[in-house]
Amino acid sequence: MKKLFIIIAFxxxxxxxLQAQQIPLYSQYWYxxxxxxxxxxxxxxxxxxxxxxxxxxxxxxxxxxxxxMTFDMxxxxxxxxxxxxxxxxQSSIFRRWGGSFTYxxxxxxxxxxxxxxxxxAGGQAIxxxxxxxFVIDPTDEVIINGIRRNSxxxxxxxxxxxxxxxxxxxxxxxxFGTDLKFLSQSGVPGYESQRHYVAQTAYKIRxxxxxxxxxxxVMFRTTEAFNFQxxxxxxxxxxxxxxxxxxxxxxxxxxxxxxxxVHDMITVGYSYDLPINNLNGYTTGSHEILLGITFGKKKKxxxxxxxxxxxxAEVTAKNDSLLSELLGKVDSLxxxxxxxxxxxxxxxFEGGGADQDQLDSLNQRIQNLEDQLQSKLDSLQNQVNKTVxxxxxxNEERTRIVDEDDLEYKRGATLGNYFMVVGxxxxxxxxxxxxxxxxxxxxxxxxxxxxxxxxxxxxxxxxDNWEKGLEQLFKLREENERFHDAWIHxxxxxxx
Numbered sequence: 195m196k197k198l199f200i201i202i203a204f205x206x207x208x209x210x211x212l213q214a215q216q217i218p219l220y221s222q223y224w225y226x227x228x229x230x231x232x233x234x235x236x237x238x239x240x241x242x243x244x245x246x247x248x249x250x251x252x253x254x255x256x257x258x259x260x261x262x263m264t265f266d267m268x269x270x271x272x273x274x275x276x277x278x279x280x281x282x283x284q285s286s287i288f289r290r291w292g293g294s295f296t297y298x299x300x301x302x303x304x305x306x307x308x309x310x311x312x313x314x315a316g317g318q319a320i321x322x323x324x325x326x327x328f329v330i331d332p333t334d335e336v337i338i339n340g341i342r343r344n345s346x347x348x349x350x351x352x353x354x355x356x357x358x359x360x361x362x363x364x365x366x367x368x369x370f371g372t373d374l375k376f377l378s379q380s381g382v383p384g385y386e387s388q389r390h391y392v393a394q395t396a397y398k399i400r401x402x403x404x405x406x407x408x409x410x411x412v413m414f415r416t417t418e419a420f421n422f423q424x425x426x427x428x429x430x431x432x433x434x435x436x437x438x439x440x441x442x443x444x445x446x447x448x449x450x451x452x453x454x455x456v457h458d459m460i461t462v463g464y465s466y467d468l469p470i471n472n473l474n475g476y477t478t479g480s481h482e483i484l485l486g487i488t489f490g491k492k493k494k495x496x497x498x499x500x501x502x503x504x505x506x507a508e509v510t511a512k513n514d515s516l517l518s519e520l521l522g523k524v525d526s527l528x529x530x531x532x533x534x535x536x537x538x539x540x541x542x543f544e545g546g547g548a549d550q551d552q553l554d555s556l557n558q559r560i561q562n563l564e565d566q567l568q569s570k571l572d573s574l575q576n577q578v579n580k581t582v583x584x585x586x587x588x589n590e591e592r593t594r595i596v597d598e599d600d601l602e603y604k605r606g607a608t609l610g611n612y613f614m615v616v617g618x619x620x621x622x623x624x625x626x627x628x629x630x631x632x633x634x635x636x637x638x639x640x641x642x643x644x645x646x647x648x649x650x651x652x653x654x655x656x657x658d659n660w661e662k663g664l665e666q667l668f669k670l671r672e673e674n675e676r677f678h679d680a681w682i683h684x685x686x687x688x689x690x
């Protein structure tokens with residue numbers, strides 16, 4: 195029986211991580227922060243699915259292993275978030291399964307200020323496999339009558355405050371304390387879940403026009419018995435494509451890791467924990483592997499089709515030339531008509547019949563030219579629409595026509611017929627943060643909301659016409675790598 199107690203104690207310690215921390219321990223939790231604070235559910239603005247595998251205390255036989263899957267996404271136009279989480283812990287004879295659903299609501303109560311509140315609800319099932327226990331007496335009452343499985347309900351809540359690039363969160367991911375009995379004798383302690391509390395803060399530092407970001411993070415975890423743990427770490431990221439991170443977990447381990455994006459949708463990450471406590475020398479460390487899928491990101495095939503855009507610019511320039519010529523003729527004839535009218539009104543011509551015929555002839559010519567002008571305008575409209583439709587088919591979120599009624603101006607000057615977009619955001623506050631940063635860099639930036647697509651767009655300039663807009667677009671892309679994926683929106687009213 196004593197040996198059984200030792201095994202159970204070892205297994206329980208494996209799952210608690212350290213100092214009675216019973217919520218699963220991860221080293222790359224910034225990818226799925228809602229696991230510790232449900233208020234952060236959907237905070238990224240994208241639908242994300244992550245798979246996690248963690249091998250703890252490598253070198254020990256039957257050392258703890260954790261497998262988990264997380265998913266969260268924004269809903270209600272980014273005013274809320276929904277998520278889910280399932281996991282399985284395994285160590286020797288000890289097993290644990292768990293899962294939860296989370297929901298968060300986000301409130302932008304002032305400029306650059308955002309308050310989020312979240313709830314989680316789920317459960318855990320814990321089991322002991324007595325069949326794998328080596329005992330001298332297989333008829334021991336503990337083996338025969340021991341409870342093999344038990345389960346309990348769990349819930350949590352949290353709040354998070356964000357001001358620009360700084361966040362502060364407080365949460366209780368486990369608010370119920372439950373005693374679970376596995377051994378039949380009275381007085382034998384079972385498994386007790388404790389209430390947990392978490393505080394976290396982070397600040398994102400942007401460098402080199404957002405090419406590099408540095409984010410220091412501090413997390414404090416404790417239980418109702420004040421068994422606490424502090425994490426302090428920092429991550430370095432380049433263009434949201436590759437990153438490195440380091441972390442110190444008080445009295446437990448030092449962690450290093452990194453990751454990269456295979457493309458817009460796939461994320462791969464790895465971290466290694468080196469023990470710095472009494473386990474050092476007995477284990478080679480802990481390993482954690484992460485695979486993520488982000489839904490809704492644009493693929494390379496969705497990039498702006500410059501060949502079609504060039505064709506559209508060529509057609510537009512050609513028609514602009516013809517229209518200018520027609521308008522010049524109309525203006526010239528209009529001047530002649532006005533001159534003849536003045537002569538007739540002043541009585542400078544007697545027997546004005548012939549002159550009236552001349553006037554009527556000029557008016558008819560003007561009418562014919564105006565008809566030609568309207569025909570050219572209709573032709574231009576059709577050609578532009580056809581070419582833009584082709585562009586839109588391949589570049590849904592790049593070059594497109596927007597109906598004026600679908601736009602709501604948030605910041606900056608009222609837009610003209612064309613405007614150049616350099617960033618799109620699901621979350622309103624993120625668009626404001628980007629606009630403010632561009633303003634500090636002396637760009638004349640603004641924000642507009644597309645009510646139909648429910649996206650916030652940050653724009654820089656308002657070109658006079660489509661051709662100039664294209665010139666500015668390609669120039670901006672060539673001169674500033676930061677805006678390599680900038681595009682142009684066209685307001686529908688420009689062709690009415």
